[in-house]
Amino acid sequence: MEKVQEKVIIAHDLVKKFGTFVANDNLNFEVYAGEIFGFLGANGAGKTTTIRILSGLSKPTSGEVKVAGFDAYHQTEQIKKNIGYMCQKFSLYEDLTVKENIVLYGGIYGMSRTLISERLRELLEKLHFEEYENRMISDLPLGLRQKLAFSVAILHNPKIVFLDEPTGGVDPITRRQFWESIYETASRGITVFVTTHYMDEAEYCDRISIMSDGKIVALDTPAELKKQYNSKSIDEVFIKIARPATQGSPPLGGLGGRN
Amino acid sequence: MRTIFYLIRKEFLQIFRNKFISKAIFAVPVLQMLILVPAVTFELKNVKIAIVDKDMTSESRGLISKLDGSTFFRVSYLIFSENEANNLLHRNKCSMVIQIPSGFGKDIGTGKQGKLLATIDAVNASSAELSWAYLNGVILDYNTDLIKQNISTLPLGPVSRIEINNRYWYNELLNYKYYMLPGILVILVTAIGFLLAGLNMVREKEIGTIEQINVTPVRKYHFIIAKMVPFLLIGLIDLALGLIIGKIAFDIPFEGSILVMFLGSTIFLVAVLGLALFISTFSGTQQQYMFVAFFCMVIFILMSGIFTPYESMPMWAQDFNMINPVAYLMRINRMVMLKGSTIQDISRELYSLILIAVVFTTLAVRRYRKTA
Numbered sequence: 001m002e003k004v005q006e007k008v009i010i011a012h013d014l015v016k017k018f019g020t021f022v023a024n025d026n027l028n029f030e031v032y033a034g035e036i037f038g039f040l041g042a043n044g045a046g047k048t049t050t051i052r053i054l055s056g057l058s059k060p061t062s063g064e065v066k067v068a069g070f071d072a073y074h075q076t077e078q079i080k081k082n083i084g085y086m087c088q089k090f091s092l093y094e095d096l097t098v099k100e101n102i103v104l105y106g107g108i109y110g111m112s113r114t115l116i117s118e119r120l121r122e123l124l125e126k127l128h129f130e131e132y133e134n135r136m137i138s139d140l141p142l143g144l145r146q147k148l149a150f151s152v153a154i155l156h157n158p159k160i161v162f163l164d165e166p167t168g169g170v171d172p173i174t175r176r177q178f179w180e181s182i183y184e185t186a187s188r189g190i191t192v193f194v195t196t197h198y199m200d201e202a203e204y205c206d207r208i209s210i211m212s213d214g215k216i217v218a219l220d221t222p223a224e225l226k227k228q229y230n231s232k233s234i235d236e237v238f239i240k241i242a243r244p245a246t247q248g249s250p251p252l253g254g255l256g257g258r259n
Numbered sequence: 260m261r262t263i264f265y266l267i268r269k270e271f272l273q274i275f276r277n278k279f280i281s282k283a284i285f286a287v288p289v290l291q292m293l294i295l296v297p298a299v300t301f302e303l304k305n306v307k308i309a310i311v312d313k314d315m316t317s318e319s320r321g322l323i324s325k326l327d328g329s330t331f332f333r334v335s336y337l338i339f340s341e342n343e344a345n346n347l348l349h350r351n352k353c354s355m356v357i358q359i360p361s362g363f364g365k366d367i368g369t370g371k372q373g374k375l376l377a378t379i380d381a382v383n384a385s386s387a388e389l390s391w392a393y394l395n396g397v398i399l400d401y402n403t404d405l406i407k408q409n410i411s412t413l414p415l416g417p418v419s420r421i422e423i424n425n426r427y428w429y430n431e432l433l434n435y436k437y438y439m440l441p442g443i444l445v446i447l448v449t450a451i452g453f454l455l456a457g458l459n460m461v462r463e464k465e466i467g468t469i470e471q472i473n474v475t476p477v478r479k480y481h482f483i484i485a486k487m488v489p490f491l492l493i494g495l496i497d498l499a500l501g502l503i504i505g506k507i508a509f510d511i512p513f514e515g516s517i518l519v520m521f522l523g524s525t526i527f528l529v530a531v532l533g534l535a536l537f538i539s540t541f542s543g544t545q546q547q548y549m550f551v552a553f554f555c556m557v558i559f560i561l562m563s564g565i566f567t568p569y570e571s572m573p574m575w576a577q578d579f580n581m582i583n584p585v586a587y588l589m590r591i592n593r594m595v596m597l598k599g600s601t602i603q604d605i606s607r608e609l610y611s612l613i614l615i616a617v618v619f620t621t622l623a624v625r626r627y628r629k630t631a
Contacts, residue, residue: 055474059630076630081476091471095276096269107265108475 006033008160008191009054014063016049023049025214026063031193033159036186038202038222039195040238041211047195048088048164050211054193055085055162068159081109084153084161084190088168092149094138098129101137102152109156123151143174147181154185161185163194167201179204199235208234210241217241262477266485270459274489280455288447288497292504295443299566300435303389307353309336309344316364318373325401326357331393345378354380355390367405429514429597440511441592442565444501448494448524449585452531453556454549456490460539461548473629480624487532487620494528495521514599523591523605526612530584533619540626559585587612 009031016024023046031037041047052058054067056076065072068082092101099120106116124130127147137145146166154161163182167175179201186192194205202208202222209219218225218241222234229237275281308326312319327334335353338344344356358376367373377394381387430437463469472482498521505511535552542548562576563569563585569577580586587608594600602609 057470057474057630077476080474080629083474085471085474087467087470089467089470091467093269093273093468094466095273100269100272104265104269105475108262108472108477110262110476 007031008033008068009037009193010064010066011050011054012064014050014053014065015061016046016053016058017061022214024053024060027216029209029216029219031160031191033191034186034189035206036182036192036194036204038205038208039193039211040199040202040208040234041195043197045211046214047211051087051162051164051193051195055083056080057085082159084156084158086149086153086161086163086166088165090142090145090149092137092145092152095136097134097136098124098140098148099133101148102155105152105155111156119155123155127151143170146170146174147178150178150181154190157188158190160191160193163192165195165197167196167198175201199233199238202234202238210238212241263481263485263488266477266481267488270485270489273459274493284451284455284493284497285500287450288500289504291447292440292443292501293508295446296436296440296505296509299439299443301385301389302435303331303386303393305333306331306355306390306393307335308332308355308357309338309347309353310334311338311341311344311356311358313339313361314359314363315361318364318367319359321404322359322398322401325404326394326397329393329397331390332397348378348380351380354386355394357394436509437511437597438593439565440505440509441596442563442589444498444505445563445565445585445588445592446560447501448498448528448588449531449556449560451490451494451497452528453535453552455493456486456532457535457539457542457548457552458545459490460486460536461542461545464539464542465544479627479629483536483620483624483627486536487529490532491525491528495524498524511596513596515595515601519600519602519605520592520595522602523588523595523609523612526609526616527584527588527591530612530616530619533616533621533623534584536623537619537626540623540628559583562586563589565589581611582615584612584615587615 007030009029011027011029014024014027015022025046027050039047039050049058053060053065053072056067056072056079059076060072067079070076070078070082072079093104096104102120102123103116106119111119120133124133127144129144129148132140132144137148140148150161150163150166153163167178170178175198182192182194182204194201196202205222207219207221208225209216210225211217218228218237220228225234225237226232229240231237231240274284310323310326312323323334323337326332332355336344336347338347341358344353344358347353348356356378358378360374360376363373363375375398377391379387379390427433460469463472502511502513502517506513534555538551538555539548542551562572562580562583564572564580569580569586569590572580591600591605591608594605598604
């Protein structure tokens with residue numbers, strides 16, 4: 001697939017420290033428009049920290065970070081206009097219906113009333129969600145909730161969407177469907193930045209980076225990485241390079257980094 | 260501006276979908292008014308007294324029936340042992356012991372001074388003083404009776420005295436309910452302002468939904484205003500409900516303008532909601548929030564002058580009350596309801612409340628962080 005080589009994310013010597021703990025240690029990577037960028041790493045490798053910085057929820061300690069052309073230190077609100085975000089913890093309002101959640105987020109992103117209802121129709125149709133329109137989120141099974149959360153994350157047609165372990169705890173069929181919608185999203189020109197544990201999913205990405213102990217230890221296309229590490233699968237590559245974990249577990253609460 | 264509308268709608272949907280909260284916001288004012296207004300009173304009635312009558316004359320019996328006949332006292336024990344009487348006082352069986360020594364009647368009959376000893380339980384100092392004052396009143400009355408009866412035998416003619424007529428303004432019948440009800444209304448709106456919005460905010464943090472909001476370009480003050488407006492309206496509705504109950508159940512007089520009172524309460528609610536949301540920005544859990552908010556709320560209410568007159572507090576406490584929104588509303592409500600004060604009369608309180616509201620709300624908006 002021909003990619004337009006416009007860089008939508010630039011991270012140059014990105015460092016994030018929580019006290020003395022270095023969660024992101026001099027990260028260097030670029031993400032191109034329209035690609036599916038896999039962000040791999042063991043638990044505690046620092047993926048969530050990076051994704052929070054890129055989506056304007058957390059500020060880097062040092063280094064140059066640009067997302068959609070905006071600076072991650074001072075232009076977080078402009079970044080937020082241009083991105084979608086779906087985190088590991090499900091975060092739509094469970095006590096609102098499918099429709100109410102969509103209308104709310106459409107409204108927050110400043111979409112017009114007609115555009116919101118248009119998108120709502122499209123979305124319900126695409127997900128075969130018509131019967132769920134007025135159902136409370138808390139009544140939906142996890143797989144459906146995740147699909148919906150993803151749809152909400154791209155409701156406003158962002159330049160980039162960040163998915164932090166979007167398929168955690170979801171059955172294989174739903175995971176497959178989920179990846180189909182990721183492809184479909186990327187084909188619309190939305191850059192997908194996705195973290196995952198599942199190494200089979202990594203194979204679906206255009207390029208992947210593997211993180212270990214806060215550092216990026218590998219970054220290339222899945223095919224190239226397999227060749228380089230003489231492995232049959234990404235799973236094997238991952239085991240070969242992500243094994244030597246030296247820094248140990250981060251301090252509790254360090255990675256979440258909530259205010 | 261449209262964003263605020265969407266956010267406010269979301270809050271209302273959530274509030275009214277919560278079965279407990281949606282009922283509680285209507286039940287609380289009703290219960291609070293019906294229970295607290297009649298219960299919280301300083302009125303002293305039927306103080307139990309034990310009398311040790313060592314005299315047993317018509318004079319001592321006259322005094323006893325005079326005491327028993329007043330609405331303030333009830334003679335519960337008539338005994339002859341001083342020890343037993345003190346024991347009754349110790350066991351809380353009575354609040355006052357009056358000893359009538361032998362010779363009391365004789366002294367009066369011979370024109371000497373009669374002597375009495377009253378021992379009062381002063382665990383509650385203010386009710387002890389009040390009992391003492393009432394006792395003096397009854398004794399004075401008894402004295403006057405004696406003088407009238409014996410006017411012919413007294414060596415001197417009637418003594419001319421200054422007579423004072425008093426009239427109680429603004430609450431002519433000294434009805435404590437009238438005094439307490441405006442204060443209870445303040446407590447009502449205070450509780451709503453302090454507890455609901457702040458907890459709501461912290462709950463969003465706990466379940467993680469605030470993260471999804473923080474990653475949108477929503478403006479901080481939009482989000483804070485959207486958290487305030489629904490609870491502001493609920494507070495005003497509860498105030499209206501409280502007033503209706505006050506009128507129906509206690510026939511409370513309302514001298515001033517209802518609009519002025521609502522204006523005061525609206526500004527007050529903004530101040531309290533601002534403070535509550537400010538506290539919520541540094542609370543990570545509902546438990547933390549409750550602890551701090553409850554602490555502030557109790558201090559504000561107790562210092563507001565609801566039970567103890569504001570003016571008789573020490574200077575530092577009066578200074579503290581300059582930043583206590585509850586103290587301002589306490590005065591506004593009482594002045595408007597009982598005195599019929601106009602907007603000009605309470606302008607100082609209103610301006611102070613506006614200032615507090617602006618400061619707390621600004622703090623809440625500034626302290627709310629969309630980035631960690």
